[in-house]
Amino acid sequence: MNWLTNFVRPKIKRLVQPREVPDNLWLQCPACSEMVFHRELQKNLKVCPHCDHHLRVSAKERLAILFDNQKWTEIELPSVQVDPLKFRDRKKYTDRLKESQAKTGLKDAAVVAHGTMGGLNVVVAAFEFSFLGGSMGAAVGEAIVAAAELAVLQEAPLIVVPSSGGARMQEGILSLMQMARTTVAVDRVREKNLPYVVLLTDPTTGGVTASFAMLGDVQVAEPGAIIGFAGARVIEQTIRETLPEGFQRAEYLKEHGMVDMVVHRQDLRDTLVQLLSLLLHRDPAAPVVALDDPSRKQKRPRRRIDAKQLTSPPPDPSVPDAGLFDPDSNGDGSDKA
Amino acid sequence: MHFLEFEKPIAEIEGKIAELRHMSDGDGINIAEEVSRLQGKVNKDLRSTYAKLTPWQKTQVARHPERPHCLDYISALITDFLPLAGDRNYSEDAAVIGGLGRFQGRSVMVIGQEKGHNTESRLKHNFGMARPEGYRKARRLMELADRFSLPVLTLVDTAGAYPGVGAEERGQAEAIARCIETCLNLRVPIISMIIGEGGSGGAIALATGNVVLMLEHSIYSVISPEGCASILWRDGDQAKTAAEALKLTAQDLDRLGIIDGIITEPVGGAHRNHQEVFSKVRDIIANHLQDLLSVEGGQLRARRREKYLAIGRLSET
Ligand SMILES: [Zn+2]
Numbered sequence: 001m002n003w004l005t006n007f008v009r010p011k012i013k014r015l016v017q018p019r020e021v022p023d024n025l026w027l028q029c030p031a032c033s034e035m036v037f038h039r040e041l042q043k044n045l046k047v048c049p050h051c052d053h054h055l056r057v058s059a060k061e062r063l064a065i066l067f068d069n070q071k072w073t074e075i076e077l078p079s080v081q082v083d084p085l086k087f088r089d090r091k092k093y094t095d096r097l098k099e100s101q102a103k104t105g106l107k108d109a110a111v112v113a114h115g116t117m118g119g120l121n122v123v124v125a126a127f128e129f130s131f132l133g134g135s136m137g138a139a140v141g142e143a144i145v146a147a148a149e150l151a152v153l154q155e156a157p158l159i160v161v162p163s164s165g166g167a168r169m170q171e172g173i174l175s176l177m178q179m180a181r182t183t184v185a186v187d188r189v190r191e192k193n194l195p196y197v198v199l200l201t202d203p204t205t206g207g208v209t210a211s212f213a214m215l216g217d218v219q220v221a222e223p224g225a226i227i228g229f230a231g232a233r234v235i236e237q238t239i240r241e242t243l244p245e246g247f248q249r250a251e252y253l254k255e256h257g258m259v260d261m262v263v264h265r266q267d268l269r270d271t272l273v274q275l276l277s278l279l280l281h282r283d284p285a286a287p288v289v290a291l292d293d294p295s296r297k298q299k300r301p302r303r304r305i306d307a308k309q310l311t312s313p314p315p316d317p318s319v320p321d322a323g324l325f326d327p328d329s330n331g332d333g334s335d336k337a
Numbered sequence: 338m339h340f341l342e343f344e345k346p347i348a349e350i351e352g353k354i355a356e357l358r359h360m361s362d363g364d365g366i367n368i369a370e371e372v373s374r375l376q377g378k379v380n381k382d383l384r385s386t387y388a389k390l391t392p393w394q395k396t397q398v399a400r401h402p403e404r405p406h407c408l409d410y411i412s413a414l415i416t417d418f419l420p421l422a423g424d425r426n427y428s429e430d431a432a433v434i435g436g437l438g439r440f441q442g443r444s445v446m447v448i449g450q451e452k453g454h455n456t457e458s459r460l461k462h463n464f465g466m467a468r469p470e471g472y473r474k475a476r477r478l479m480e481l482a483d484r485f486s487l488p489v490l491t492l493v494d495t496a497g498a499y500p501g502v503g504a505e506e507r508g509q510a511e512a513i514a515r516c517i518e519t520c521l522n523l524r525v526p527i528i529s530m531i532i533g534e535g536g537s538g539g540a541i542a543l544a545t546g547n548v549v550l551m552l553e554h555s556i557y558s559v560i561s562p563e564g565c566a567s568i569l570w571r572d573g574d575q576a577k578t579a580a581e582a583l584k585l586t587a588q589d590l591d592r593l594g595i596i597d598g599i600i601t602e603p604v605g606g607a608h609r610n611h612q613e614v615f616s617k618v619r620d621i622i623a624n625h626l627q628d629l630l631s632v633e634g635g636q637l638r639a640r641r642r643e644k645y646l647a648i649g650r651l652s653e654t
Contacts, residue, residue, distance in 0.1 A: 193485065214425075217481055218421065254423065255428065255429055257422070257423035257425055257428045257429050257474070259422070259423060261419075261420070261422065274417060275419055275437070277444075278437040278439070278444045278487075279437065279444070280444075280485070281443070281444045281485075284417060
């Protein structure tokens with residue numbers, strides 16, 4: 001039940017490329033099944049206005065949500081060896097890469113940018129789930145390493161936003177090694193006493209969770225995000241038991257001591273700015289709200305971002321949505337059995 | 338208002354005042370004089386009663402349900418509070434509150450035990466009795482504070498660490514031990530305040546500070562008077578006697594050199610005037626913090642360690 005299979009007008013899905021999806025499109029929320037106008041969804045930071053379900057956002061949309069005035073500088077990432085194992089499953093890995101590159105306009109599954117958040121200089125590494133399920137190979141590993149190095153160089157906090165099925169099987173053992181590489185990278189940031197914050201988004205699983213994504217000074221998660229090591233289906237098949245309600249959801253993780261807070265996407269930027277300001281002994285960032293107003297949290301209107309600023313393509317129809325994410329798949333879903 | 342047993346005579350007069358006020362609403366009789374006479378008597382009685390509270394009475398006051406609790410202090414003294422959660426191992430433990438915030442504009446880490454104020458919140462916070470996860474969370478937050486040079490404020494109010502099978506299995510003792518060890522190793526100032534009940538290991542885990550302060554009618558003890566009575570007297574009803582013997586009042590502990598200061602409470606106890614308590618506590622923390630911030634981190638650590646080594650040691654003269 002991939003979230004665009006419920007599309008009202010299936011013909012359009014076939015006819016147009018994601019980039020050209022017209023603005024007047026209606027989408028069905030995968031959580032509550034209500035129909036949502038595409039433009040309204042974009043304006044609402046891709047949170048369902050009916051049930052608050054947080055849909056996935058692309059890496060670029062994520063940067064737009066986080067940085068001041070939706071402005072940032074993306075850095076060029078170091079090149080890595082492409083397809084070191086000459087891997088081929090049902091398709092050649094190089095072909096899968098090319099498809100994902102064409103689909104997303106990205107070189108690989110992570111982008112690194114710097115800019116300001118509440119006036120503070122911050123480095124952000126964001127994952128693109130629609131690029132091979134956000135899986136971590138050498139290029140993604142290099143992105144995390146580069147982001148960490150940039151943070152140290154700029155003496156800036158590092159925020160990493162994973163959305164990933166885990167290690168990229170097509171790169172074999174080299175992808176496994178990214179777990180160690182990224183751990184060194186983020187530890188260097190921590191050793192400089194710079195804040196390292198992880199924003200866990202849907203889904204964060206496998207080798208990504210089991211390395212840099214669980215090592216933040218502060219762990220923030222988006223509501224409903226699937227966060228875990230093994231996939232729910234694998235666990236269920238192994239233990240032959242039904243898993244508890246809400247298993248591996250962000251809220252469940254919080255109850256079990258793994259994350260500090262679960263924050264609504266509308267409050268995300270402000271909360272992160274508050275967090276970084278406190279850790280760095282900075283004055284509260286503008287817009288300043290009276291400090292002694294205890295009702296601040298309740299009264300604060302949810303932040304809206306101009307929809308026009310979110311210029312990336314609408315959700316990719318070939319990407320399976322939360323809860324149905326198959327950790328065994330490569331995430332591009334293009335030729336699932 | 339919840340009245341304690343020994344407050345009965347005062348409660349009666351206060352009842353009379355309320356009655357008079359109620360009557361005057363109807364027929365306009367001038368009762369101002371009588372009310373003010375009775376109010377004077379209440380104040381006088383409160384003052385004299387609270388000036389000579391027995392250790393057992395203080396135990397009751399320290400546990401008074403309307404006494405300001407950890408979260409009350411946080412909302413009164415800390416702005417921009419951002420709660421943090423979890424031990425990164427097993428669970429979040431709501432008995433321990435922890436988070437970042439600003440004290441008079443300065444970034445700090447606040448950690449404390451919360452008892453709750455009604456059935457629902459008491460259950461949520463497990464009556465302020467932390468499990469191993471609570472202490473592991475506290476430790477994690479203290480280490481975070483250390484890394485970012487944030488002074489640590491702790492607010493201690495617990496009957497003790499939670500006694501339970503699960504808590505034992507998951508290493509309650511180890512968790513407390515590591516928490517004390519972490520307190521001792523920090524290179525940032527720690528100011529600890531016993532705001533109500535300082536119950537045993539569950540309390541010292543958060544109260545091994547550079548400065549340890551107690552509210553005038555709070556208690557701090559190796560065991561609850563009830564627990565002590567049932568073990569040593571083999572009679573739980575001897576709690577009153579045990580309370581005397583344990584020397585658990587702020588005044589006793591000050592005399593023994595265990596604490597660094599007493600914060601005076603409003604007449605009739607902290608529960609009668611929260612705002613007055615908050616403003617006193619604010620001033621005292623501000624003073625201590627200013628002193629401690631001028632001390633280099635290594636020195637803060639060394640002094641804290643020396644302070645605890647020196648406790649109870651016979652002075653060489
Ligand atoms: Zn919905």
